[in-house]
Amino acid sequence: MITIGAAGLSLAEIEAVATGGETLSLDPAAEGRVAAAHELLCSLAIERPVYGLSTGVGAKRSVAVQRDVDSCLRLWRSHALGSGEQAGEDRTRGMLAVRAVQVSRGGSGVSLPVARAFADAVSAPAASLPIVWHGSSIGTGDLAPLATAALHLHDSGAMQPAPSDGLPVMSSSALTLADAALTLRSIERTLLASVHINAAHIHALGGNLEHLSASALAGQAQAVQDVAAAIRNRVQRPSGVAPARIQDPFALRLIPQSLGAVIAAWRNVSEETLRGINGAHENPLIDVPGRDVVHVGNFYTIALALSVQQLLGAISNEAALMVNRLTMLLDGSVTGAPDFLTDGTPDATGAMMLEYAAASALAEIRAACGTAASHGIHISRGVEEHAPFTPMLVRELGRVDRAFATIQAALLLAQARLWISRGELTSSAARHLTQTYTPDPDLSDRDLTWDLAEATRALAAIATSGDTALVQGGKQPW
Numbered sequence: 216m217i218t219i220g221a222a223g224l225s226l227a228e229i230e231a232v233a234t235g236g237e238t239l240s241l242d243p244a245a246e247g248r249v250a251a252a253h254e255l256l257c258s259l260a261i262e263r264p265v266y267g268l269s270t271g272v273g274a275k276r277s278v279a280v281q282r283d284v285d286s287c288l289r290l291w292r293s294h295a296l297g298s299g300e301q302a303g304e305d306r307t308r309g310m311l312a313v314r315a316v317q318v319s320r321g322g323s324g325v326s327l328p329v330a331r332a333f334a335d336a337v338s339a340p341a342a343s344l345p346i347v348w349h350g351s352s353i354g355t356g357d358l359a360p361l362a363t364a365a366l367h368l369h370d371s372g373a374m375q376p377a378p379s380d381g382l383p384v385m386s387s388s389a390l391t392l393a394d395a396a397l398t399l400r401s402i403e404r405t406l407l408a409s410v411h412i413n414a415a416h417i418h419a420l421g422g423n424l425e426h427l428s429a430s431a432l433a434g435q436a437q438a439v440q441d442v443a444a445a446i447r448n449r450v451q452r453p454s455g456v457a458p459a460r461i462q463d464p465f466a467l468r469l470i471p472q473s474l475g476a477v478i479a480a481w482r483n484v485s486e487e488t489l490r491g492i493n494g495a496h497e498n499p500l501i502d503v504p505g506r507d508v509v510h511v512g513n514f515y516t517i518a519l520a521l522s523v524q525q526l527l528g529a530i531s532n533e534a535a536l537m538v539n540r541l542t543m544l545l546d547g548s549v550t551g552a553p554d555f556l557t558d559g560t561p562d563a564t565g566a567m568m569l570e571y572a573a574a575s576a577l578a579e580i581r582a583a584c585g586t587a588a589s590h591g592i593h594i595s596r597g598v599e600e601h602a603p604f605t606p607m608l609v610r611e612l613g614r615v616d617r618a619f620a621t622i623q624a625a626l627l628l629a630q631a632r633l634w635i636s637r638g639e640l641t642s643s644a645a646r647h648l649t650q651t652y653t654p655d656p657d658l659s660d661r662d663l664t665w666d667l668a669e670a671t672r673a674l675a676a677i678a679t680s681g682d683t684a685l686v687q688g689g690k691q692p693w
Contacts, residue, residue, distance in 0.1 A: 219334065220245025220319040223493030224312075226403075226485060229396040233309035238338040241319055241330060248321025249330045252501040256324035257379055259508050266499050266510055267382030287381035288369065294362035294385060299350020300610070302360065302390060307344050309393025310360060311336045313492050314384075321503060322495025323383045329365075332374035336364075343371070347390065353592065354516040354605030357390040386497040388516055391606045395488045395519070398613045399481065402530075403686050405620050406478060407678035410442065411647055412623065413470050414449035415630050416540060418644050420549060421459025422467045424450060432471060438482065439475030446470065451644045466539035473533045478686055480526035484612075487519040520605040523612055527584045530619055534580050537622045538573045544629040545570065556632040558658040565658060566632055569625040572667065576618035576625075583611040583618075624670035627677075631670075632658060651676035 217228055220242040224232075231237040241249070260268045271278040272290070280286065302310070315334040318325050336344075345367035351359035365384045368374035376384070416422070425431070427443040427450075462468065496513040545566060547554040557565030586608050591601040631654035634640045640649060640656070652673035655666055 216240055218242045219316050220248070223489065224316055226396050226400050226489065229309055229312060229393065229492065230400045232312040232337050233305040233393060233397055235308065235338075239312060239315055239334040241315075241334050245319040245321070246327060246330070248503065249318060249323075249325065250327045251503050252321045252324050253326045253377070253379070255503055255506065256383075256501050256508060257377075259506075260379070263508070265508050267386075268379050272382055282378040282381065284376060284378050287376050287378055288366070290381035291362040291366050291369075291385070294358045295366055296351045296359050297346070297348035297363060298359075299348050302347045302349055302394075304341050304344060305397060306349075306390065306394050307347055307364075308337050309397055310347065310357070310390040311344075311364065313389040313393045313396075314361065314364075314387055316492055317387055317389065317495065317497075318383075320493070320495035322500045323386065323497045324499075324501040324508075325380055325383045326377040329374055329376055329380050329384060332368050333364075336368060336373065349390065349394070349606060349610060352388075352391060352606040353594070354388070354391075354520055354603030355514050356386060357388050357606070358385045360390045361385045361387060383497060386514065388491060388514065388605070391516065391519075391609050392488055392491045394606070394613065395484065395523070395609045396492065398609065398616050399485050399488060401616050402481060402526075402612075402619065404675045404678035405616070405623050406474070406481065406686050408627075408674040409474060409623055410445045411449060411677055411680070412627050412630060413474065414446045415644065415648060416544070416626070417446065417467060417470075418450050418452060419630065419633055420463075420467065420543060422450075423458035423460060423463050424452065425458075426463060426468045427471060435472070436475060436479055438479035439471045442475045442478065443471040449647065464539065464543065466536050466543055469536060473529075473536050477526070477529040477533050480522070480529040481686060483522045484519070484526050487522045491516070491519060515603070516605040517603050520603045520608050523605070523608045524584075524586075527580075527586075527608070527612060527615060530615055531577075531580050531584050534577050534619060534622055537626060538570070538577050541570060541573050541622070541626055541629055544626070544633055550633055550636075552633055552636040556629060556636055556658065557660070560660070563660050565660060566629055566663065568663065569629055569667070573622045573625045576621040579618040580615050583615045586611050620671055620674055621667070623674060624667055627652065627673065628654065628663070628666055628670040647680070648677060651680065 216238045218240050264270055268282055270276050271280055311333050318330045345364040347360035347363045362385050427447045432440050432443050498511055498514050500509045500511050502509050543549045545555050553559050555565035555567040557563035591603050594602055634645045635656050
């Protein structure tokens with residue numbers, strides 16, 4: 216069980232809760248903060264207007280309201296519009312967990328029973344979870360999914376709201392943040408696996424290690440230096456053996472710069488995601504030390520949207536180089552093996568279709584980059600005059616994650632077939648990958664669907680043998 220309130224959660228902890236491996240509980244100090252904020256909210260609403268409590272919401276913000284439990288439930292019902300793709304069980308648990316963490320900071324003003332209900336709900340059986348959808352969310356809040364979850368908890372008897380709980384429960388991008396956290400964890404595993412796989416490529420293709428020189432890269436970004444150091448530590452080459460080329464093609468030469476850019480962007484998105492998960496960003500925000508209610512715009516997720524767009528662009532660039540790397544592995548003039556890594560039959564096409572699969576995945580990645588973070592929408596009669604499309608960008612990142620892993624798996628499978636062709640599958644250079652991945656030694660023409668799926672599954676196992684500090688930068692993740 217993870218106790219929330221004293222410290223924030225990491226991406227790994229959010230994933231553990233979202234996938235059912237951990238549960239949550241509020242620590243006593245957090246319960247005290249939540250109760251104090253709720254009490255202050257209710258008392259200040261008597262003295263001054265408070266958005267969403269003594270007023271309506273959105274374009275109805277100038278309408279005076281006297282809240283009771285019925286009006287709270289009515290607010291949730293009017294906002295609980297499901298549309299688009301249904302959220303998976305992990306995203307739903309993740310949303311509940313993120314909202315529980317956020318309210319534990321003591322800035323939302325929700326009542327303590329509501330805070331406890333969200334923390335308890337993450338451990339509910341799958342059949343007892345709310346059904347929520349990714350549609351109807353924009354970059355100023357996941358109002359519909361959270362309203363749906365609140366109604367579900369109320370209707371199931373798990374939560375009895377206070378009259379003031381209507382807006383505070385919904386004032387969050389918890390589903391978007393949970394979606395981002397889980398996608399980032401998946402991308403992290405692919406990135407960690409890619410270091411080992413790239414080291415294998417450089418070794419197998421006789422890459423020039425000067426491109427990984429610590430002194431030459433000293434002026435580059437830290438992530439670039441981190442990638443080069445990690446690969447240098449894994450490339451095995453006897454001293455005195457010359458590289459195959461003075462200058463490698465970009466597909467090999469630019470690995471530190473390109474993969475480093477992806478890792479740097481991943482770190483930026485992770486920082487923004489964890490800031491959103493572990494902070495109090497509600498509107499209005501309850502300032503207990505200052506005895507005030509502050510109307511603020513911290514719900515605006517443009518920084519997360521822009522960082523996701525940067526990561527999409529970095530992955531698109533690296534994916535193109537990865538496809539070129541795959542072409543090198545399938546080219547007999549580069550490897551000395553039969554073209555397309557076949558069994559040697561003259562007209563065999565062997566692993567040729569890996570290029571098609573990788574090219575298709577690259578097209579998906581490039582298409583995802585068309586969702587622009589700078590775009591926005593006017594809603595609620597212009598009261599929200601620029602709501603960004605952050606949830607959509609995060610959903611695109613999830614699709615890119617799967618396509619990115621497909622290309623990486625194609626590279627792993629091609630690398631394995633090259634080792635098999637050369638009789639090097641049991642060599643020391645191959646051992647690190649083959650400890651967790653057992654490729655089929657049959658190089659004859661056959662359907663490689665299963666082989667590619669196995670290579671995709673192997674990425675996570677390969678990643679666990681690496682150092683997560685490579686991606687996280689050796690720093691605390693929040």
